[in-house]
Amino acid sequence: MATGKEYLAFILDQLANVEGITHRQMMGEYIIYINGKIAAYLCDDRLLVKPVPSAVQLMPNAIYEPPYDGAKDMLLVDNVDDRAFLKELFEAMYPELPAPKKKK
Numbered sequence: 001m002a003t004g005k006e007y008l009a010f011i012l013d014q015l016a017n018v019e020g021i022t023h024r025q026m027m028g029e030y031i032i033y034i035n036g037k038i039a040a041y042l043c044d045d046r047l048l049v050k051p052v053p054s055a056v057q058l059m060p061n062a063i064y065e066p067p068y069d070g071a072k073d074m075l076l077v078d079n080v081d082d083r084a085f086l087k088e089l090f091e092a093m094y095p096e097l098p099a100p101k102k103k104k
Contacts, residue, residue, distance in 0.1 A: 002028030007045045014083050018090045029067070034090055037097040041067040041074065048074035049089065052096035058089050 008023070008030055015021045020035035023042075032040040032047075040049045048067050049055050055075050056062070064073035079085055 003030055003042045003045050008042060011042060011047055011080065014080060014086050015090065017083065018087050020094075021090070034094050034097070036100050037094065038100075039090060039093055039097055040077075043067040047077040047080050049077055049093065050097060051075050052093050054092035054096055055089060058085075058092060 011032070012021070012023065015032070018034065020033075022033045022036075024031050024033070029044075030042040031038055032042065038050070040047055042048075046065070046067075048065060051064065051074060059075055059077070062075040062078070065076050066073050077086070077089070
């Protein structure tokens with residue numbers, strides 16, 4: 001089941017107060033970037049973030065799930081309705097996210 005455009009619009013609206021948020025569609029799902037770094041995936045109408053230390057600290061009871069079969073587990077964000085929390089989460093994660101890989 002692919003992520004619906006309505007869910008994408010909802011999540012982007014929730015992240016509107018976070019600077020540098022962009023997205024890209026990929027095979028019916030979406031990748032969420034912050035200032036060019038991959039921060040999260042929207043898969044099957046779920047927001048999954050990279051399990052960097054700050055995300056684990058902010059969501060100690062989060063469930064680990066793969067965004068798709070064969071992928072590494074990510075943290076499921078269950079309180080997507082809390083804009084302030086999402087802003088805190090994404091801003092805390094940013095310094096810990098790996099830099100984008102250089103294209104050849």
